[in-house]
Amino acid sequence: MSLIVRRIRNGTVIDHIKAGEALRVLEILDPDLLMEKVVAVVMNVKSKKMGRKDIVKVEEVELTPEQVNKIALISPRATINIIRNYQVAEKRYVKVPDRVDGIIRCNNPTCITNHPKESIRSVFLRVSEDPLIFRCYYCGSEMKREEIAKQLSR
Amino acid sequence: MISIEDVSRKELEDLFLLADEMRGRRTDDLKGKIMASAFFEPSTRTRLSFESAMKRLGGEVIGFSSSEGTSIDKGESFSDTIRMLDRYSDVIVIRHRYEGAARRAAEVAEVPVINAGDGRGNHPTQAMLDLYTIWRKFGCIDGLTIGILGDLRYGRAANSFICGVSKYKVRLKLISPPPLRIRHEVRSKIGIDFEETFDLEKVLPELDVLYVTRIQKERFSDPSEYEKVKESYRITSSTLMKAKKDLVVMHPLPRVGEIDVSVDVTKHALYFDQAANGVPVRMALLKVIFGVV
Numbered sequence: 487m488s489l490i491v492r493r494i495r496n497g498t499v500i501d502h503i504k505a506g507e508a509l510r511v512l513e514i515l516d517p518d519l520l521m522e523k524v525v526a527v528v529m530n531v532k533s534k535k536m537g538r539k540d541i542v543k544v545e546e547v548e549l550t551p552e553q554v555n556k557i558a559l560i561s562p563r564a565t566i567n568i569i570r571n572y573q574v575a576e577k578r579y580v581k582v583p584d585r586v587d588g589i590i591r592c593n594n595p596t597c598i599t600n601h602p603k604e605s606i607r608s609v610f611l612r613v614s615e616d617p618l619i620f621r622c623y624y625c626g627s628e629m630k631r632e633e634i635a636k637q638l639s640r
Numbered sequence: 641m642i643s644i645e646d647v648s649r650k651e652l653e654d655l656f657l658l659a660d661e662m663r664g665r666r667t668d669d670l671k672g673k674i675m676a677s678a679f680f681e682p683s684t685r686t687r688l689s690f691e692s693a694m695k696r697l698g699g700e701v702i703g704f705s706s707s708e709g710t711s712i713d714k715g716e717s718f719s720d721t722i723r724m725l726d727r728y729s730d731v732i733v734i735r736h737r738y739e740g741a742a743r744r745a746a747e748v749a750e751v752p753v754i755n756a757g758d759g760r761g762n763h764p765t766q767a768m769l770d771l772y773t774i775w776r777k778f779g780c781i782d783g784l785t786i787g788i789l790g791d792l793r794y795g796r797a798a799n800s801f802i803c804g805v806s807k808y809k810v811r812l813k814l815i816s817p818p819p820l821r822i823r824h825e826v827r828s829k830i831g832i833d834f835e836e837t838f839d840l841e842k843v844l845p846e847l848d849v850l851y852v853t854r855i856q857k858e859r860f861s862d863p864s865e866y867e868k869v870k871e872s873y874r875i876t877s878s879t880l881m882k883a884k885k886d887l888v889v890m891h892p893l894p895r896v897g898e899i900d901v902s903v904d905v906t907k908h909a910l911y912f913d914q915a916a917n918g919v920p921v922r923m924a925l926l927k928v929i930f931g932v933v
Binding site: 594595600603613 | 743824825
């Protein structure tokens, strides 16, 4: 098998991203990653498990659990490989969290978290994993995976 | 007290018994206690019945009935306003246009917070008095056939009543124009089977209770959507000709034409008694919250 992108010495490989979602995954990560680090994006490669998949490689960065959780919101089957000295030092499977604080903004314009004079960190609780649905802790509005992905990639 | 979902059936029934004890009474149970009545949105029945309840229990009331004249008009945040009320009172009763406002207030305040209506979200004490009214009338709630007519999409009273009544073994008929059917998040909370229809004539003969609601004009973001559904139903004394003789008609009020005044003089009309029940039910709730039962 030929390598499309070279191996990285240290950093993170985000594998098994749903085909076509790699750019969204990058967008929801810290924007500084894109500015300062070497980032490789491979899209629509063949996968035994998924048919087609995307892969993202970020050099010199090990993703935090919070960043991993963010990825779970839009690509719940992704796997995270932490690379140290060209070896997979750690494999982290993304897990859709039970609760998400401060990442998703409630779609309901009259939710108290969207009140113009308030500064409230949003809280969403998971209602179901498949299909992925979260409910706003404050107003009870529900958001599906597609709505979350759309919002996070803005 | 943020949502009727947080209250068990047993707690509701204990509340009903206590409300029965409170009817027509004045006590000193809450002497020395202060209730902050924080109504950021208009209210007649809820605000005044809470205030009446607190005064009948010997307590005192401070507060406001709109944000005009408060520091909110000067730009103060909702949370800061609640922090002040928290320090001035022993319980906060709050109504607000934004959904989740009461839940936020409960996070910010150390004293108990009672949700008196948050946007299209919840109105738990309305559901309590609605259920109490049915319980008093029929002696039980299980086994009844209950129809809920009107704006089930934006009406918080309807939402809380649906969640409350679904704690019982009732046959539930949700009667509304298609654009005003219940929201998905409310639908997923109903733990019993229910029928959705807009054919009132068909289901009316089966009903023991017809709970009518107003179309919530103020919650439509698109006025043209309101125009499509306004005046889409109206109950008159003639409408009720085919109803059971013991059918009761309820309404959280205010009504703006959904129930014709001709119904007021029929034996079906229960909505004014229903509104009056707000006082003993809220007295009972305040006693429970302060632990003086």
